[in-house]
Amino acid sequence: MADIQSVYSSDGENIYGRLEKGDDLLEGILEVCDSHGISAGSFSCIGSLEKVGILQIGEKDGDIGYTEPIYINKPVEILSGTGFIGRDLEGEMDIHFHGLFVDINGQISGGHFIRGKNPTLVTMEFIVHTAKDVNLQRKTDESWNLPVFQFFQGDDY
Template structure:
């Protein structure tokens, strides 16, 4: 019996500006989606995804004793975990590298629902994760740290699709 190794894969419909793809078991959700996205040389995109995870690693927004917003420590829930909904933005950081801002809603095998902000390396695919990326064909998105806010946020600007320069 020959068993086919399932691999991450995606298809880009350039005319409609959408990427559809799937991640194989063991692939980290963020690292896998970034790898598929970077194949196509696009500027930005909005991601949505569903699937199953071997574990869920996330943080959530908290107020400290001084009423200052920050994130909780990393929380890791062991699987099986249902990825009910993941949504976020693919963009560039201030160094020009790919950045992925992703939030997710999870469910465990007891029906508990939880979620928050996730980071690369903490959310391995259990069976599969299917995703779509709506490409910002003429939109540049850059995520940078804003000292006045204390967080990284996205800034968007229109670019001319034919030459990549910022348009008026």
């Protein structure tokens, strides 16, 4: 992965930066968080991707869940993207990110981005809003049987 440019704001609440060509969007954000000691927060970004890998919410056999992966193998620009940073079911760093993007033909789409499937084309500018006294931990939601972030104050989780 290329060098990622990122700086902590003087108030200690935000990280500003950018990913470079080839950096995966979600892996890059996780790397930035790791390098700054961040384990929970949210982020937003704009920029361009070489290609896109997403899921979309759907229904199959009467159950709510995600579609099979959808791959768009052409350049796109992210018009808006927002995500949460926390821990997965095994306690590893994880991201939940949804984005809206446009292709060269003006077709707009979006969805739930897949980790490792969204390489930066030119640049991806981001801001991470840190959460020093909040923890996000995925747990299986009993209603939907899907792993979703649960929010906890301090070290309670």
